[in-house]
Amino acid sequence: MRRFLLPLGIFxxxxxxxAVGLRLNPREVxxxxxxxxxxxxxxxxxxxxxxxxxxxxxRGRVWLLNVxxxxxxxxxxxxxxxxxxxxxxxxxxxxxxxxxNRQAGREWLVQHGGDPYVSSAYDxxxxxxxxxxxxxxxxxxxxxxxxxxxxxxxxxxxxxxxRDRILPLLKELNGA
Amino acid sequence: MPRPLAATLRAxxxxxxxxxxxxxxxxxxxxxxxxxxxxxxxxARVMRVAEELRCLVCQNQNIADSxxxxxxxxxxxxxxxLGRGMTERQVIDFMVQRYGDFVLYRPPVKETTWLLWxxxxxxxxxxxxxxxxxxxxxxxxxxxPLSAPERLAASSLLAPAGSEDGGARP
Numbered sequence: 011m012r013r014f015l016l017p018l019g020i021f022x023x024x025x026x027x028x029a030v031g032l033r034l035n036p037r038e039v040x041x042x043x044x045x046x047x048x049x050x051x052x053x054x055x056x057x058x059x060x061x062x063x064x065x066x067x068x069r070g071r072v073w074l075l076n077v078x079x080x081x082x083x084x085x086x087x088x089x090x091x092x093x094x095x096x097x098x099x100x101x102x103x104x105x106x107x108x109x110x111n112r113q114a115g116r117e118w119l120v121q122h123g124g125d126p127y128v129s130s131a132y133d134x135x136x137x138x139x140x141x142x143x144x145x146x147x148x149x150x151x152x153x154x155x156x157x158x159x160x161x162x163x164x165x166x167x168x169x170x171x172x173r174d175r176i177l178p179l180l181k182e183l184n185g186a
Numbered sequence: 187m188p189r190p191l192a193a194t195l196r197a198x199x200x201x202x203x204x205x206x207x208x209x210x211x212x213x214x215x216x217x218x219x220x221x222x223x224x225x226x227x228x229x230a231r232v233m234r235v236a237e238e239l240r241c242l243v244c245q246n247q248n249i250a251d252s253x254x255x256x257x258x259x260x261x262x263x264x265x266x267x268l269g270r271g272m273t274e275r276q277v278i279d280f281m282v283q284r285y286g287d288f289v290l291y292r293p294p295v296k297e298t299t300w301l302l303w304x305x306x307x308x309x310x311x312x313x314x315x316x317x318x319x320x321x322x323x324x325x326x327x328x329x330x331p332l333s334a335p336e337r338l339a340a341s342s343l344l345a346p347a348g349s350e351d352g353g354a355r356p
Contacts, residue, residue: 143284145242
């Protein structure tokens with residue numbers, strides 16, 4: 011009997027590792043930027059090219075930065091969630107229009123039910139996105155009043171993620 | 187019944203598009219492959235750094251091998267930074283600051299990766315230990331002489347078949 015205990019134990023450990031490992035999402039790479047100041051940039055806005063958007067202009071406010079593009083398929087899935095979030099007034103959402111065409115980006119917003127963003131920065135060559143460690147659009151950052159990134163959501167925002175993670179965090183950050 | 191006709195047309199159009207894409211692909215790829223830096227020494231350094239960096243879109247490729255958009259952008263970034271006179275170390279640190287350790291194709295040795303680096307050796311050592319203990323136990327079992335009743339039992343078992351040599355010596 012005893013000779014089977016060891017292989018059985020090893021097998022159980024292996025199953026345990028696999029059970030955990032297979033549930034993890036390899037796409038969700040923890041960002042080293044959480045807890046660090048949001049990288050500075052100053053970019054022309056999508057709708058008004060002669061006006062700029064910069065994180066330092068938003069100091070003292072809790073805000074969201076959502077990286078999006080008209081060519082991004084999962085952004086469509088996320089869009090209604092963003093519209094709802096914007097309507098709720100929990101925090102202003104700013105967009106980072108990533109490697110897009112200005113015209114296409116504007117039209118996409120019209121076609122997909124409206125513009126949830128206070129304004130979008132137009133990151134044509136994707137340089138700012140590299141500073142933010144973006145590797146899959148859409149991505150969403152929560153930035154606090156001191157300009158520090160407090161949370162990063164990779165992939166499309168879902169109603170559940172907003173309810174369970176984003177909204178409580180916004181409440182906490184706005185309360186402090 | 188315009189449906190089947192439309193479907194056929196669509197399929198034909200798709201096939202034509204696919205064929206065009208197939209025929210054009212080498213030309214497009216060739217255009218992409220032209221390095222931005224005409225300087226071969228710089229290009230070699232770019233590739234050396236690119237081989238150390240993981241493509242986060244494709245994950246199991248480094249950005250030197252990857253043709254993903256992001257990989258190309260990152261290669262351009264690396265080229266530009268090296269061109270500005272930054273060292274390879276500085277460029278890699280720049281990437282780690284933004285994308286985390288995961289961007290390194292060779293994981294660094296630190297507390298969180300100890301299991302990853304030393305786990306296999308630990309398993310190997312454990313295996314060796316088990317093997318040695320088994321062998322030692324077996325050797326000890328062979329070394330202990332049979333007791334008198336055991337010898338008797340053995341010879342009585344061997345006796346009926348024992349007309350030939352049988353290979354068993356007392």
